[in-house]
Amino acid sequence: MIKEADKANFKKISIHDLKVGMFIVNLGRSWIQHPFFRNQLTIDSPKKIEKLKKYGIQEVYIDPQRGLDVPSPRGAEKVPAPESRGLNPPPGGSAVRMEEPQPPALHPSFPPLRGAGISPIQATGYVPSIEVLAPNPIKGQPMGEEGTDAYPESPEKSDSVAFWEENIGPGGEGLFSPESPLRVPFDDEIPFIQEIHAARRVKEEAEKVVRNVMTAVRMGKSIEGDRVKRAVHSMVDSILRNHDALTSLTRMKSYDEYMFVHSLDVCILSLSMARHLSLPREEMVEIGIGALLHDVGKMKIDPQILKKPATLSETEWVQVRKHPIYSLEMMEESKGIPEQAKQLALQHHERFNGNGYPFGLKGEAISLSGQIAGIVDFYDAVTTDRPFQKAVQPHEAIRKIYERGMEEFNRLLMERFIQCIGIYPFGTLVLLDTEEMGIICGVKPNMLLRPDVLIIHRDSKTPYPQPFLADLTEKTAQSSWYKRSIVMPLDPQRWNIRTEDYLRDLNRTLRGSVPAV
Numbered sequence: 001m002i003k004e005a006d007k008a009n010f011k012k013i014s015i016h017d018l019k020v021g022m023f024i025v026n027l028g029r030s031w032i033q034h035p036f037f038r039n040q041l042t043i044d045s046p047k048k049i050e051k052l053k054k055y056g057i058q059e060v061y062i063d064p065q066r067g068l069d070v071p072s073p074r075g076a077e078k079v080p081a082p083e084s085r086g087l088n089p090p091p092g093g094s095a096v097r098m099e100e101p102q103p104p105a106l107h108p109s110f111p112p113l114r115g116a117g118i119s120p121i122q123a124t125g126y127v128p129s130i131e132v133l134a135p136n137p138i139k140g141q142p143m144g145e146e147g148t149d150a151y152p153e154s155p156e157k158s159d160s161v162a163f164w165e166e167n168i169g170p171g172g173e174g175l176f177s178p179e180s181p182l183r184v185p186f187d188d189e190i191p192f193i194q195e196i197h198a199a200r201r202v203k204e205e206a207e208k209v210v211r212n213v214m215t216a217v218r219m220g221k222s223i224e225g226d227r228v229k230r231a232v233h234s235m236v237d238s239i240l241r242n243h244d245a246l247t248s249l250t251r252m253k254s255y256d257e258y259m260f261v262h263s264l265d266v267c268i269l270s271l272s273m274a275r276h277l278s279l280p281r282e283e284m285v286e287i288g289i290g291a292l293l294h295d296v297g298k299m300k301i302d303p304q305i306l307k308k309p310a311t312l313s314e315t316e317w318v319q320v321r322k323h324p325i326y327s328l329e330m331m332e333e334s335k336g337i338p339e340q341a342k343q344l345a346l347q348h349h350e351r352f353n354g355n356g357y358p359f360g361l362k363g364e365a366i367s368l369s370g371q372i373a374g375i376v377d378f379y380d381a382v383t384t385d386r387p388f389q390k391a392v393q394p395h396e397a398i399r400k401i402y403e404r405g406m407e408e409f410n411r412l413l414m415e416r417f418i419q420c421i422g423i424y425p426f427g428t429l430v431l432l433d434t435e436e437m438g439i440i441c442g443v444k445p446n447m448l449l450r451p452d453v454l455i456i457h458r459d460s461k462t463p464y465p466q467p468f469l470a471d472l473t474e475k476t477a478q479s480s481w482y483k484r485s486i487v488m489p490l491d492p493q494r495w496n497i498r499t500e501d502y503l504r505d506l507n508r509t510l511r512g513s514v515p516a517v
């Protein structure tokens with residue numbers, strides 16, 4: 001509804017007088033009755049006008065201060081047409097973006113900005129001019145009727161992007177609380193492309209250790225604490241050298257070995273989080289050991305229960321809820337396992353509101369390591385296919401964590417976790433408002449909706465021969481608005497795009513130009 005006081009500033013016009021460049025402040029009906037997420041939007045293409053007509057909209061209110069006015073009777077005012085993609089502010093108006101006409105309703109605790117984070121472009125040393133091999137350029141074409149995932153005619157923001165912009169601002173800068181000022185992440189010692197090869201080796205070694213631990217426990221032997229500790233030290237070294245390299249490998253999951261892969265991924269993500277929290281190295285190691293072993297107690301549970309695709313019976317559920325206690329018992333029986341690691345394993349299913357298990361601990365009664373593991377374990381579990389649940393995309397898991405975070409998790413830690421891995425984590429396939437398609441390859445903790453993206457496709461059908469890196473904080477020369485913005489995340493499986501191939505080729509291509517470790 002238009003307020004009486006505002007009516008003098010707006011003009012009610014027929015849909016037939018609507019022109020590209022005008023700014024609509026009210027569509028005259030609920031947002032659920034038309035294809036746009038808000039009632040306010042910039043008309044940046046004729047397609048939008050056609051869409052509105054298609055939905056039976058007859059009249060709209062426009063704001064001439066924010067966009068084009070209706071032509072004067074004499075037709076004397078000639079106003080240049082805005083750019084076709086709607087990224088620039090309308091002539092004479094403020095920097096208004098399509099469907100983002102007003103400052104969004106930020107997080108209640110939205111503080112003043114504190115400067116940009118460290119650009120992963122700087123961290124990686126990667127520059128757009130470097131040629132990158134494009135793997136199987138045909139793969140990204142939309143699939144047939146069954147798997148249609150074609151772009152919208154004129155990309156509209158997805159519900160995901162609209163949700164985050166409303167909650168944390170158009171750049172994603174609003175996700176930190178005044179009571180927990182964001183500490184500037186410390187610099188990586190070396191770029192991503194130098195560390196990634198070492199990170200692969202570190203992960204391979206850790207995989208061997210986890211397999212040995214699982215096998216030993218299955219045979220009734222104790223855990224080799226010292227070996228676990230050495231593997232975790234190597235992972236900590238890697239994360240301290242470069243934060244993104246080892247963490248990026250957690251996306252490359254093998255779905256058939258959940259227990260093993262999950263343990264390793266929870267370890268890596270917990271270490272990443274510990275680093276983001278600036279915890280001392282020794283504490284990182286203890287958290288890493290606990291995370292690597294947190295589910296080892298499941299070895300004592302009947303595998304048929306763990307693999308059951310249906311709802312568990314009460315008796316089976318009682319068994320499952322005991323696994324943190326079993327993990328603790330096994331760690332107690334082994335030498336060299338620090339106390340904090342044991343606490344993490346025992347408490348990784350406790351929840352901040354007391355709804356967790358095995359003891360229903362509440363709030364700060366749960367150790368920091370238990371709280372970290374609770375968030376990370378949840379994230380990794382829901383992003384992996386299981387017999388009883390279909391995996392969700394990482395960005396969907398992040399939203400679940402955000403929505404649950406107010407109750408189930410410590411809100412400050414939840415926010416720090418999201419800053420740590422991003423709203424659209426490393427490797428996420430996204431559609432941009434330029435109709436380009438890209439892969440997230442650098443998260444900025446202070447600008448979560450403006451990551452670095454490897455641009456791989458010009459549009460839905462045309463891959464770039466040379467993918468290049470784009471910094472989404474970059475603005476156009478003519479205006480103060482962003483050159484590129486994320487419109488929606490895409491499911492790489494539906495587009496038949498193996499994002500890891502692109503990232504792997506990126507590394508291979510750059511290896512020749514950067515000294516290997």
Ligand SMILES: [Fe+2]
Nearest residue numbers: 294295348349
């Ligand atoms: Fe667990």
